Amino acid sequence: MSALPATGAAKGSPGRHSARPSVPTSLGGRVATVAAAALVCAAAMVSGMSVGGDNKTLVVLPIVGVVGLGVGALALTRFAPFVLLLLGVRSSLDVVKLSGASAGNTATNNASRGMDPSSIVALLFLCAAVLWLLAQYSSGRRLKGSPLRIALLGLVGAGAVSVIGSEVPSASAMEVMRILSWVMMFIVLEQLIVDRRALQRVLYAAYAGLVFPLGYTVVLMLIGNPPSEVKGSFTRITGPFLQSNTFARFLAFMVVFGVALYPSLSRRQRWAMAPALALSSLFMLMTLTRGAILATVVGVVVVAVVQRRKGVLVGFAASALLAVALVPGLGARFATVTDTQQQLPGGPETGNSLAWRLTYWTEVLPLANSNPVTGIGLNMTQYQTDAAKQPHNDFIRAYVETGVLGLGAYLAMHLLLLRNGIAAIRNSVRGTFEHAVGAGALGCAICFLLGSAGANVMSNVVSLWYLVTFSAAGSYIARRNPVTGRIDGLYPFGRPLSASAPVEDAPTPVASSS
Template sequence: MEIYKKRFFPPALITLALAVCLMPMTLGAHKTYIALVSISILGLLLYSLFKQFEVTILSLLVFRSFLDVFSEFHIPSVFAIGLDILAIIYIFFLFIGKKKIHFDRFGWIFLAWVLSQAIWPLLTATGGLELGKEYLYDSIREWMRIFSWFVVYLISSQFKDRIHPEQVINVLFCALIIPLFAATLQLILPVNALPEFLQSTSSPLFETASRINGTLGHPNTFASFLVLFIGLTYWKMGQSKNTMVWGSFLAVEIFFLVSTKALFSLPMLATLLLVLIIPEFKVKSLIGILFVLLLFVALFASSEFGRERLASISETPLLNPDMTLNRAILLSWSDGNSFNWRLAQWNFLIEEWKQAPFFGYGLGLARFIGPLRNYAHNDYVRVLVENGLIGALFFLLFYFSQLAYLVNQYTSSISRVRKKFCLCLIAIFLATLMGMVTENIWTHTTFFFYWWALVPMVSFNWVNAQETEKPFTPHRRYQSNVQS
């Protein structure tokens, strides 16, 4: 954490301390007082941003991981808007000061896609979609959420040539501290002994209080967040001399992942680990992954809730040949089987999509469609229903561009550390695509917040002075030939 050594109390940390202390005081206060406090914090952060850019932004990135539990008070939304304002002001001053603004070629693709998503709120506003103008607020809010991801990408890109990417990633690991501490409390304390904001916010339809969510709003959100950091930890384990330390931390993360009772995280974890070992495939690595996955299933099945979840799979058309799709949909109203419920939800949404096939119903509005009035629980169905065939094409092009960009950075990298980091992001990316099949990954704002903070790092300069000055030493097998 060398960047924090410049000052013992950097302005960003003082501001964040003020935010933590003052915001709870304003939750029940008058709106005018809340506005004044928010403006004061924004002003202090703006001052801090120009005094110590790296420390301020990294502190804010770390700070984001424990805001979801305050969603009831719209704190994450206020945070996102504040960060957008700070970033835009900072970039504007870089522009008028004729200073370099780092923005790689993928950034333009990202910007084009974000702007293309604005078509749907405009269509909602003009009455061009099936759902009326009364849904405009929800559509604009969804677009602002997507725009905030782009802002994170843009502001993280400005770390280039200022700070080594490994330092950035090391600091981001601090974002795990509070969520894991909260998750530990949820594991060891009874529910009624926990603060209200740490009590499980799971839907009573399928969930139980035995699931943990840390400081993230839902156990599933916590699970995707952990999968991302499991990928980063695996990468760190391969780069560090303290392999045992990182290996132990990896085991801790997987333990908490199992404790979320999020079954969709199992195929995500399997995809992540398999992709990570492909370039240097070894049988013992495959055996190790199989052991981890079997241990995951064993721990998952150690609770009554986990056993019920696993058993419910056998009562779906996937594993039961006597179970037809229509019967599964009928049973979903009464059997409490979340897998059959998902099949029913997808079927209802696709039937609704047929009424608006080209432009869909509007950005972020899938949960208002169909008899169940819930999230799609499949991001591919979601984008088809919300954006239609046109939006689905944009979505697929954008995701293909992401993958192509990461693969290109991987193949063209001359730094071994950077190459493995690119592979780590590719693995996380493919694991995310897997998770989107049965989960609302798209709604996991915290996951994408950190994802888009990491992606710019692949285009940074990873070769430090020591690495460039180190003389080339041939493998011992060839040293005798070189000397002769």
Template sequence: MSASPATHPGAGSHRRPRSSALPTSLGGRVATVGAAVLICAAAMVSGLSAGGDNKSLVVLPLVGVVGIGVAVLALTRFAPFVLLLLGVRSSLDVIKLSGASAGNTATNNASRGLDPSSIVALLFLVASMLWLLAQYSDGRRLKGSPLRIALLSLVAAGTVSVISSEVPGASAMEAMRILSWVMMFIVLEQVIVDRRTLEKVLYAAYAGLLFPLGYTLALMVFGSPPSEVKGSFTRITGPFLQSNTFARYLAFMVVFGVAIYPSLSRRSRYAMVPLLGLSSMFLLMTLTRGAILAAVVGVVLVAVVQRRKGVLVGFAASALLAVALVPGLGARFATVTDTQQQLPGGPETGNSLEWRLKYWTEVLPLANSNPVTGIGLNMTQYQTDAAKQPHNDFIRAYVETGIAGLLAYLAMHALLLRNGIAAIRNSVRGTFEHAVATGALGCAVCFLLGSAGANVMSNVVSLWYLATFSAAGSYIARRNPVTGRVDGLYPAGRTSAPASAHASQAASSS
């Protein structure tokens, strides 16, 4: 911002002609009027369509207007744009247009591309690529990490698999979904360079938890909780269309929240307690066994690494109470040993473990036709009678993206674990940094276990937050313990942060 001409000596004799200010003023007025007309038009279209059967005409005009505003924010203030997305992404599925069958062969193309979540993902990808190019052109060294290379290799394998796909549009859309959460990690790895930014990112992630919990709790109070019926079980879904999605999202939030809780301020602890309590309760009420078990292992790992015996004791007592108090939880886990096999595509009341084992033997031979690049992302459900994804991301990576994709997926998991371990080693026990590192490792283990029995690879809403916590762990692993910043993210030729950055860091530490 430059000073006003009146503040300079002799400004009175060099006043800007009045007419020169008119174009700027007129341009601002035209832009304001145009924005108002656009908003009114979108509101009219949505309002007139509210009583009709076409839900798209109600949602898309408003999404378009909001999208334009968010696009302007992305081009002018990129970091706040990313924080905004972290805060709202977990709420977007409540206005999903493609319906509960999204991901099946019936809705893999056009309808899924019109979902607000898909539009936001595309907007994020475009804005992120432009921002990364701008950083590179400004001389900022985008120092690579092995984890980033593994993630990009997975995206590359998925993109190449589109060539051999029977339905290229469906495979390309799936590749874009995977790229969106990979890009979130890449961007946050560049953005998080000091503790202040780290805290902002984590605040945004947990602010995004408020709507899913509040929405679910409010509907439960009014007697109509968001849920789906599968066989003899009623499973809550939250703002999502499937209980599995809600469960995976909550699992990451619970594991990381338990890890950072001891290092929070007193005020933040008061806010975190209800978040973790409701998240844990709703996670159990989803009756999603894989996510529940993965979260249990993640929390136990966090307690062991942080040497918190009280958490282990309290957790064991809570587990016993949950089996007794949560309707259907004990019966849901009892079906693992049920002698009645679950029918392909049928209700989840039989032995789903036995069904999975048999389905995997049916899916694996599909890769024989193209073992190098696979049959194409999302193509398993097109080539099996059950019309389902493999329910095992390791098998899915091999069948759909070939040997190259499987190697990239295995490397990604190994490096996620290594990232958490390196962060723990580069931090001091009892500090906030150590808590973040432990949470990153716990979420990596949670993801690994979930991938072994479910379709998590392209579950964007959950993996955006996994990417967030992994990027936080990456910052802890790469930071300089003296300055608290990440070296190598400054203009070429500079090996450390500017003096002003050191001064501000010292002031914040004191």
């Protein structure tokens, strides 16, 4: 790869670099520096004066605004580091959520949810991603991608069309934006992950996003104030999120993909990954989210079978037995599946919630009869049922809210996620890092499929950002040239290689046995 041009060289001394980075010396640069400092101070003062008040918005938004300006500048100048930064911090943003734990119901679907820092970041990412993709296309860079991208865009398109028939177009449009944000993350990462080095950077960033949720939960538990919510007779860990279900789904993808990666990591990386996986598994059990726990178990079993790791299966079975005995409420939580008392619609999670789901689905499905082609509009189920809840089944939700068009796109998305993982496994050699990524992508796809059958995962942006990150990693393995290790026609982070440049990080060709 050609060397970067020298900057800051002294006059008459070509090739020599200045010992220190340059600083703005012009009047404009000084004015900009002073203005930025004043803006930061003003935001801090507004936030500080608001701490004692009841308005949480005045505490959070000034700082979010200033940070947003800095992140926006990064997005416009160095897009790839901007994406990596978002992957590292997205899982931490819900700790300052403004719309409250009830976000998503009819009372908080509009303005309050749009003011959340996570929503602002999603909008910033969408704008920056569109500009970056347009710049790549206009510069002649081929925007190649997998068929999965088409299915994802089809889902977004069906959601956008459903807004036309929506009872509350603003709520449906906001839901389209939320879905588009994780779809766009997949599209962008497919363009950025074009060699092994780029793949490793993205995965490092994704697992950096696990540090704060785990640390935050550990610290609060140590001081005797664990982050939790009470539902019915159960106390469930929430982590930095406002709902235990969100924390569980986020951890599910991290655990499944982490288990797949573990054998291919270096000794130092294993020392970091092992405690992260142990804590993630423990906290997921403490969320008492049955769907996420069962989906994780199936995902890990699939990974172990693909990688032929019998020890993982034995250890996992032993851990499951210990968990039922040691984690408070876990056994009782699963025992409610056989409870004869049905959970009350719209009430706390007591009784048999599975029986409640089956009853609720029979109430939700007829809603699509008014418009079976394009649906009643995204997020509209909760406006048209007495329980005022989403369907708790994303397949039913796709049909009712986006019609047969959306259901077709959603089914195609799941099939292509599975195909993506299988193709990545076939295009790699067992025991390699690439094979581990493929196994992880397949395990996460199965975990998502099972979770979608009994929960509202479609618009759970924070979890799906990390799912599509791992899926984009699998897409790179599936589409790469096994000899060069690159995606033909694409270049890392938009910087084309010269014809004579050596290929970096290319794996040694290995003849695989079919």
